[in-house]
Amino acid sequence: MNVKDRIAEVVESALRSAAADGVLGPVDLPSAKIEYPREEKHGDYSTPVALESARVLKKSPLEIGAVLKPYIERSELADSVEVVKPGFINIFLSPEFLFSRMEDVLGEGDSYGRQAKPIPRRVNIEFVSANPTGPLNIVSARAAAVGDTLANLLEACGDIVEREFYVNDFGNQVILLGRSVLCRYRELEGIEMEFPEDGYHGEYVRDIAAHIRDNYEREVNAIASEEALIDFMAGRAVEYNVSGQKRDLERFNVNFQRWFRESVLHADESVEETLRTLVELGVIYEEEGKKVFRSTDFGDDKDRVVVRDDGRPTYLLADISYHRNKKERGYDLIVDIWGPDHHGYISRLAGAMKALGCPDEAFRVLIAQQVNLVMDGEMVKMSKRLGRFSTMRELIDEIGIDVARYFFIMRSMESHLDFDLALAKRQSSENPVFYLQYAHARICSIFREAEKRGFAYDAAGRDASRLRNPEALALLKLLARFPEEIADAAAAFEPHRIASFLMRLAQAYHRFYTEHRVLAEDQVEANSNLALCDCVRIVMKNGLGLLGVSAPEKM
Numbered sequence: 001m002n003v004k005d006r007i008a009e010v011v012e013s014a015l016r017s018a019a020a021d022g023v024l025g026p027v028d029l030p031s032a033k034i035e036y037p038r039e040e041k042h043g044d045y046s047t048p049v050a051l052e053s054a055r056v057l058k059k060s061p062l063e064i065g066a067v068l069k070p071y072i073e074r075s076e077l078a079d080s081v082e083v084v085k086p087g088f089i090n091i092f093l094s095p096e097f098l099f100s101r102m103e104d105v106l107g108e109g110d111s112y113g114r115q116a117k118p119i120p121r122r123v124n125i126e127f128v129s130a131n132p133t134g135p136l137n138i139v140s141a142r143a144a145a146v147g148d149t150l151a152n153l154l155e156a157c158g159d160i161v162e163r164e165f166y167v168n169d170f171g172n173q174v175i176l177l178g179r180s181v182l183c184r185y186r187e188l189e190g191i192e193m194e195f196p197e198d199g200y201h202g203e204y205v206r207d208i209a210a211h212i213r214d215n216y217e218r219e220v221n222a223i224a225s226e227e228a229l230i231d232f233m234a235g236r237a238v239e240y241n242v243s244g245q246k247r248d249l250e251r252f253n254v255n256f257q258r259w260f261r262e263s264v265l266h267a268d269e270s271v272e273e274t275l276r277t278l279v280e281l282g283v284i285y286e287e288e289g290k291k292v293f294r295s296t297d298f299g300d301d302k303d304r305v306v307v308r309d310d311g312r313p314t315y316l317l318a319d320i321s322y323h324r325n326k327k328e329r330g331y332d333l334i335v336d337i338w339g340p341d342h343h344g345y346i347s348r349l350a351g352a353m354k355a356l357g358c359p360d361e362a363f364r365v366l367i368a369q370q371v372n373l374v375m376d377g378e379m380v381k382m383s384k385r386l387g388r389f390s391t392m393r394e395l396i397d398e399i400g401i402d403v404a405r406y407f408f409i410m411r412s413m414e415s416h417l418d419f420d421l422a423l424a425k426r427q428s429s430e431n432p433v434f435y436l437q438y439a440h441a442r443i444c445s446i447f448r449e450a451e452k453r454g455f456a457y458d459a460a461g462r463d464a465s466r467l468r469n470p471e472a473l474a475l476l477k478l479l480a481r482f483p484e485e486i487a488d489a490a491a492a493f494e495p496h497r498i499a500s501f502l503m504r505l506a507q508a509y510h511r512f513y514t515e516h517r518v519l520a521e522d523q524v525e526a527n528s529n530l531a532l533c534d535c536v537r538i539v540m541k542n543g544l545g546l547l548g549v550s551a552p553e554k555m
Helices: 003-020 049-057 061-073 095-111 138-156 172-188 203-221 226-251 262-267 270-280 315-328 343-355 392-399 401-409 421-425 432-452 470-492 496-515 523-546
Strands: 045-047 078-084 088-093 122-126 160-167 258-261 284-287 290-293 304-307 333-338 363-367 371-375 417-420
Touching (some): 003 061, 049 061, 049 088, 061 078, 061 088, 095 470, 122 138, 138 333, 138 371, 138 392, 138 401, 138 470, 138 523, 160 226, 203 226, 226 392, 262 315, 270 304, 270 315, 290 343, 315 333, 333 343, 371 421, 392 401, 401 432, 401 496, 417 421, 432 496, 432 523, 470 523, 496 523
Parallel strands (some): 122 160, 122 333, 160 258, 333 363, 371 417
Antiparallel strands (some): 078 088, 290 304
């Protein structure tokens, strides 16, 4: 149980004890909400329970707070409790409790911050899912970093998570890719051919054509039909691009357990079966030869066509079929991370999931907003079709995996991100990744120096009273909060919270290091300082690991 949950338990116990003693009414009250005060002077934790229960208990919030104060102060967690207007109860953690948390950090090591669940949720998280028409760009890279980190957080909270990539290998874009590759293939053979006006112009299309000529020339020569040749080129191009996407993602420390192809849904008639199911549920009607989903019944601004008047299914029907497949796999939670400009699509797909019997809380769509790559103060325009884009691969080559992942994660995914390439390449404290990794490396260097001096570090030889200074206590409070930071970030689907927490931890550590001589002459003081440093090292390493960022021992 993390500290926040323990404090909630203490507050609820105080309410029950006060009721048992007859000083508060024995009424059903809501669970105690525990918050972080905006300013340190207002405590380490705060609860508005007195405000929220005033009407039921028919007392003023300040009266209720005054009644609860002594009950809360009985807990070993609390050093002191304040009741302030208009009725907040502010709780200050006791140093002794914070010292006891060091045992948890040192004892659990790499596992500190993680929790087990008696009944884990099965979670499916689908992210990136870029069209297989070219290499992954930096928008996909952001989705990859955010999605994988969110999956790490859910796993750290005890859930069983399956990462999934949806391959859109069906439809006009794939046919257009096949036509583009065929043109480049014929150019390699010296045959001039008019290139599709809306085709894919990138240099990578020439690479695909060369790959097909080198590996499939005999098969190509055996195909007589132009349409069949385009299909063949499209199939080999998709295979080529998906293989490249897999390699790039694996290099980025992102590994998907499932690669689901849209073409399978059409081949096994899942799309048609989904339509029949929707018709049976009464959420489809016909209009001007089209079949239309009643998405306005589920909060959409208008109903949506799922089958065109020529009988072809729309992308929406395929997406509904895909998500019906996910639902039937029995997940407790289905999470999608989509790219920018997809907000309007959420309500129609969420409505379809609801029509299919999926509870609202079991399906969640997150939006990873646009990334602007800034080079020399200018935005780089990206377009797969025109061949002007910066790929994930190029970005990793330029700045490395650690920096790329952290920069994509450090801001809320719902915020537009200007990716400052100059800052990312800077190896100084201005670069947040360098700053965090340096904190970890600095601690490792202290232990190497201790060993060099012949100092035998023994965590059991520490004395908690040596850590009552403001800088050490500030560190201890952050260390104690790490498990709940993970839980809160996972519950809110906000991986950037961990990046922010690690920055606060690194800043607090650098302040401690500046103010205190870690390897003090006094052996007990040195052991106490080293034990605290070791706790910071463990949490920093564990936190960076959740972000998919390395924790170097030397820099």
